[in-house]
Amino acid sequence: MxxxxxxxxxxxxxxxxxxxxxxxxxxxxxxxxxxxxxxxxxxxxxxxxxxxxxxxxxxxxxxxxxxxxxxxxxxxxxxxxxxxxxxxxxxxxxxxxxxxxxxxxxxxxxxxxxxxxxxxxxxxxxxxxxxxxxxxxxxxxxxxxxxxxxxxxxxxxxxxxxxxxxxxxxxxxxxxxxxxxxxxxxxxxxxxxxxxxxxxxxxxxxxxxxxxxxxxxxxxxxxxxxxxxxxTDDHPTDPATRQTVFEAIDAAFAQRRKTLRSALAGWAGSPADAERRLRAAGIDPGLRGERLDVDDFVRLARTS
The missing domain is CATH 3.40.50.150 (Vaccinia Virus protein VP39)
Incomplete structure (x- = not known):
């Protein structure tokens, strides 16, 4: 062989x-x-x-x-x-x-x-x-x-x-x-x-x-x-989408005790942009990353 x-x-x-x-x-x-x-x-x-x-x-x-x-x-x-x-x-x-x-x-x-x-x-x-x-x-x-x-x-x-x-x-x-x-x-x-x-x-x-x-x-x-x-086929398999979602996840948990509005500021561009995108995804900006499930992060990554 x-x-x-x-x-x-x-x-x-x-x-x-x-x-x-x-x-x-x-x-x-x-x-x-x-x-x-x-x-x-x-x-x-x-x-x-x-x-x-x-x-x-x-x-x-x-x-x-x-x-x-x-x-x-x-x-x-x-x-x-x-x-x-x-x-x-x-x-x-x-x-x-x-x-x-x-x-x-x-x-x-x-x-x-x-x-x-x-x-x-x-x-x-x-x-x-x-x-x-x-x-x-x-x-x-x-x-x-x-x-x-x-x-x-x-x-x-x-x-x-x-x-x-x-x-x-x-x-x-x-x-x-x-x-x-x-x-x-x-x-x-x-x-x-x-x-x-x-x-x-x-x-x-x-x-x-x-x-x-x-x-x-x-x-x-x-x-x-x-x-x-x-x-499962619940989420996109293309690398670009997955990377965007994973970057949002990394940012949300980088400082666990911060609210999402603050934790995602760098990822989104500013605290205001983070709040806008969170609200567009139907997510309370005052929550912490540990309260979100994967579907929340996928919706968030799809906002702009």
Whole structure:
């Protein structure tokens, strides 16, 4: 199988040796995870947010919660040593993984060939930073996003990929529990903020479960949560409109305690212009950003 590795505009081809096909992928456990890490000389780093899942039941639960099936091309971010990747290949039609670590990216095709030989032609890994990846970098357009996102960049990566690929109809991501709370929070909640509103721009957001620390190696110091986003067509997908809406959201929450009339002054041009646009959108200028839902921000962005 030819595996595309993209780095700085170049492509490397890695040929995986043929293996006898298996009925279904075998999943990785703690012993296999440590063995693979030892083989490639990888020590998980906080810089890359690396915490490898070593529990087969956890990855099965993630795949089940994602709802992906044989018609889906799944985009996975940060596949690491391949725990979740193998579980996805047991259900999804194709899996395209984006990995920033060149050592891990180089090893993945061999792992798939060994543990899921019957599915090796349905897997490709891209060596790239998920925050910088473009549509042209991927060999196929994904219909789903399923990932254990690096905790230090989880929200930017999630929003980047949802904006880049409107074809993604569902997303199931594992993030830090605190981040999960922010993503699913509603207007008026203490944890409601920029991530909450921007995630809702793309679809319905809900919690899909919790994940304990003991299923990771190394064990993180925080709990994890699963968040599911089901794409809706309620809001425009064109980048220009989305950017305008997101700029209004950023401005409204930049100084949470200010009224919208004051907080949006820079965005609108002046406090008076902010009040005029807010009233045109049917929004009380005396409110704070935390009281608005995503539909309010979309209406506001459409005023002039």
């Amino acid at each position: 030819a595996v595309l590795l993209v780095q700085a505009g170049s492509a490397l081809i890695d040929e995986t040796p043929p293996s006898e096909p298996d009925a279904a992928p075998r999943l990785l456990g703690p012993a296999q995870i440590r063995q693979l890490a030892t083989e490639v000389g990888v020590r998980p780093t906080k810089t890359l947010g690396q915490n490898f899942v070593h529990d087969a039941n956890t990855v099965r639960r993630i795949v089940a919660a994602s709802g992906v099936g044989p018609d889906d091309t799944v985009l996975e971010v940060g596949p690491g040593l391949g725990s979740l990747t193998l579980a996805l290949l047991g259900t999804a039609g194709k899996v395209v993984a984006v990995e920033i670590d060149p050592i891990l990216a180089q090893r993945l095709p061999s792992t798939i060939g060994e543990y899921a030989p019957a599915r090796r032609d349905d897997f490709q890994v891209i060596l790239a930073d998920a925050l910088q990846v473009t549509r042209d970098d991927l060999p196929a357009v994904p219909t789903a996003l399923v990932a254990n996102l690096p905790y230090n960049v989880s929200v930017p990566v999630l929003l980047h990929l949802l904006g880049l690929f409107p074809e993604i109809t569902t997303a199931l991501v594992m993030v830090q529990a605190e981040v999960a709370d922010r993503l699913v929070a509603g207007p008026g909640s203490r944890t409601y903020g920029v991530p909450s509103v921007k995630a809702r721009y793309h679809g319905r957001v809900s919690r899909a479960g919790a994940v304990g620390r003991n299923v990771f190696w190394p064990e993180p110091k925080v709990e994890s949560g699963l968040v599911r986003i089901e794409r």
